[in-house]
Amino acid sequence: MAHADGASTTAPLQAGHSAPIAAPTKEIRGFSHMVLEVQDLDRSERFYQDVIGLDHLGRGLLAEPRPHSLMKMNTGQLIVLIQHDNPVPIRPNTSSIHHAFLMTMDEYEAAQARFKAAGYDISDTREAFRARGEHSMDVFDPDGHRWQVQAFSEEQHEIIKSGQGVVDCGPFDKYRVGSVTTFGKANFFLYRSRRGFLALNRWCRHANGLLTHQPEHWRFYCAFHGATYNMEGDHIGHLPDIPNLRLHPLSINADGHVLVDTDVFIERPADTPPEYVPAPEPALAAR
Ligand code: FES
Numbered sequence: 001m002a003h004a005d006g007a008s009t010t011a012p013l014q015a016g017h018s019a020p021i022a023a024p025t026k027e028i029r030g031f032s033h034m035v036l037e038v039q040d041l042d043r044s045e046r047f048y049q050d051v052i053g054l055d056h057l058g059r060g061l062l063a064e065p066r067p068h069s070l071m072k073m074n075t076g077q078l079i080v081l082i083q084h085d086n087p088v089p090i091r092p093n094t095s096s097i098h099h100a101f102l103m104t105m106d107e108y109e110a111a112q113a114r115f116k117a118a119g120y121d122i123s124d125t126r127e128a129f130r131a132r133g134e135h136s137m138d139v140f141d142p143d144g145h146r147w148q149v150q151a152f153s154e155e156q157h158e159i160i161k162s163g164q165g166v167v168d169c170g171p172f173d174k175y176r177v178g179s180v181t182t183f184g185k186a187n188f189f190l191y192r193s194r195r196g197f198l199a200l201n202r203w204c205r206h207a208n209g210l211l212t213h214q215p216e217h218w219r220f221y222c223a224f225h226g227a228t229y230n231m232e233g234d235h236i237g238h239l240p241d242i243p244n245l246r247l248h249p250l251s252i253n254a255d256g257h258v259l260v261d262t263d264v265f266i267e268r269p270a271d272t273p274p275e276y277v278p279a280p281e282p283a284l285a286a287r
Contacts, residue, residue: 033078034099036145037087043142044081045069051118051139052101052147053111054079073101090144098138100148108135108151115139131224132156132208156207159246162187162262169258172197172279180213180231186262188248189213189220191231196276199248199260200233206242220245232274244268250277 038044041059048054054071057078061070067083103111112122115137122137130136133156139147164186175181175192182189187202187210200220202211209224219236220229228237233245247266251259268274 030075031077033080035080035082036141036143037084038081038141038143039084039087040142041067041069041081041083045071047141048079048081051114051120053107053114087143090146098146098148100150103149103151105135105151105153108149111149112137129224131204131206131222132160133158134207134209134224152207158208159265160187160203160208164262167260167262169260171256172252172258173256175258180215182213183260186260188260188262190250190258190260192279193231193276196278197250197252197258198232198274198276199250200229201246201248201265203246205235205245206239211245233268234270244270247274252277252280256280 036044045056048071049056054073057070057072059067059069062068062080064080064082069081071079071081073079115122120139124130124136125138126136133153135151135153137149139149141147162185167183167186167188169175169181169183169190172192175190175197177192177194180189180191182202189200189202189211191198191200202220203209204211204222204224204227206222206225206227209222209227211220211222211227211229214221217228218231220231220233222228225239226237227235227239227242229245230236233247235242235244245268247268249261249264249266253259
């Protein structure tokens with residue numbers, strides 16, 4: 001396989017049933033180029049240049065016998081348009097095969113204005129499935145290739161207050177050891193372990209998606225890009241460099257009620273265990 005810098009690797013990337021599977025590497029830096037078959041080169045060049053905003057480097061620049069055109073992103077990565085009388089058929093309006101451009105928010109807003117001026121629908125038909133700081137829209141090129149255009153705004157790392165202030169969760173002894181209770185309006189989880197109570201904020205640290213509790217997996221899960229956290233809020237999933245969940249200060253008052261202050265957020269550094277608030281001793285001993 002060719003790398004972006006032209007080097008090659010002998011490691012098998014796909015193994016048959018009896019072939020050894022190569023150990024995962026971190027050699028790939030990004031994709032070098034992508035080839036799309038199109039019916040009409042003029043039409044497609046106009047789309048990728050005027051609507052998407054790519055640079056047109058020229059035609060016939062590659063050792064490719066068919067008419068072709070080279071378009072460049074501002075990352076230096078290339079899209080090669082190759083004219084073909086019968087391009088690979090595309091299933092319209094499906095997301096099975098599609099491509100996505102990633103932009104800064106400024107670039108995204110500029111693209112929105114350009115798409116709109118060109119008569120494209122810039123609404124996000126899947127807005128309900130986006131994390132808080134995630135923006136996305138779709139455009140289709142003249143041959144029906146679906147392009148998703150994405151950007152992540154500052155909102156993805158904003159601290160979001162629920163506006164619920166101090167929440168009285170009721171008597172501590174109604175929560176059994178090992179239980180997790182979701183406070184939906186106030187957006188926190190109340191977790192009771194043998195060591196005591198924790199109040200974990202529900203906003204995912206990747207891009208502010210709202211987490212759900214998955215009791216069958218003993219974890220918190222974000223459906224937006226699949227982040228997972230253990231019961232103490234440590235990120236345990238596949239995404240790189242995700243901080244632990246934020247905590248809220250918690251106390252147990254003289255009446256034995258658990259109080260959670262949702263206006264205050266505690267950042268817990270990696271490798272620093274959370275501070276549990278123990279249940280009152282006499283009741284604990286009575287269990
Ligand atoms: S917002 Fe991306 S995984 Fe949670």
